[in-house]
Amino acid sequence: MLAARLGTGFRDTDTDIVEAAGKPISEIFIDEGEPHFRELERQAVRAAVAEHRGVLALGGGAILDDGTRALLADLPVAFLEMGVAEAVKRTGLDAPRPLLAVNPRQRWRELMEERRPLYTEVARAVVSTEGRTPEDVADAVLDALELKDA
DSSP, X not given: OHHHHHTOOEEEHHHHHHHHHTSOHHHXXXXXXXXXXXXXXXXXXXXXXXXXXXXEEOOTTGGGSHHHHHHHTTSOOEEEEOOHHHXXXXXXXXXXOGGGSSSHHHHHHHHHHHHHHHHHHHOSEEEEOTTOOHHHHHHHHHHXXXXXXX
């Protein structure tokens, strides 16, 4: 939606990884392990930042890599923040997410405690999604990043 409003393309690094690996992320975690997945993720983010000039969505753990955070440092990054109740409503914590397989609500909280400082480190804007429609969130990102007239 944000890309459409900006008249640009959209790319998702998780989709890039799935296409390159030929299997879902959950299977990459099971078959090759998280370190292998994180390397694929680093490569996908590097390629996407170099090749893509539109809206780019990163997987939730991409921010863990120092090199990825360095790549994002000068870009207009928005962190879409939400609480666990909103995460359940929007994404469903029963989805095939490898790091949320056991006790998803508690694990989500732990992951967010670990990652939130890294997200805010690179984000030019933090936009809450709580109680907002996707349209409202897109507007808030455009406003926060001052992209309305871009």
